[in-house]
Amino acid sequence: MVTAVVYALPVGRGKRFAGNINRFADVIVGGWQLSSIVRLSSGLPVRLTAPSTISQYGFGTQYPNVTKGSDVAVANRTPERWFNTAAFFGAGALYHR
Numbered sequence: 634m635v636t637a638v639v640y641a642l643p644v645g646r647g648k649r650f651a652g653n654i655n656r657f658a659d660v661i662v663g664g665w666q667l668s669s670i671v672r673l674s675s676g677l678p679v680r681l682t683a684p685s686t687i688s689q690y691g692f693g694t695q696y697p698n699v700t701k702g703s704d705v706a707v708a709n710r711t712p713e714r715w716f717n718t719a720a721f722f723g724a725g726a727l728y729h730r
Contacts, residue, residue, distance in 0.1 A: 639668045681721060697721040 643649040645663020646656070654662060682694050699705065703720035710716075 634673045635670065637668065637670045639666055641666050679715075 642665045644651050644665065646652060646654060646659045648663065651658075651662055681697055698721065700720050700722055703717065705716050705720045707714055707717050
């Protein structure tokens, strides 16, 4: 779920605060808004990694590459097959954590 909230501050010409200020001051003081965007989601993130001999020594993680000309999207998605795993290659078989 994603939602946005916008609140116009009551300051400036015709507003509750500083309602009688001149137009020049209204350009600076009036018309301000506060806003926020909230995103709520569930599920585990997918992090694609390729097995590597250097990662076991603490030197980081190796990420797979996308095979040129392959399609990552799958026509009939299921929770077990959300994307085409054959579209990636790396230093061994692909797995995710």
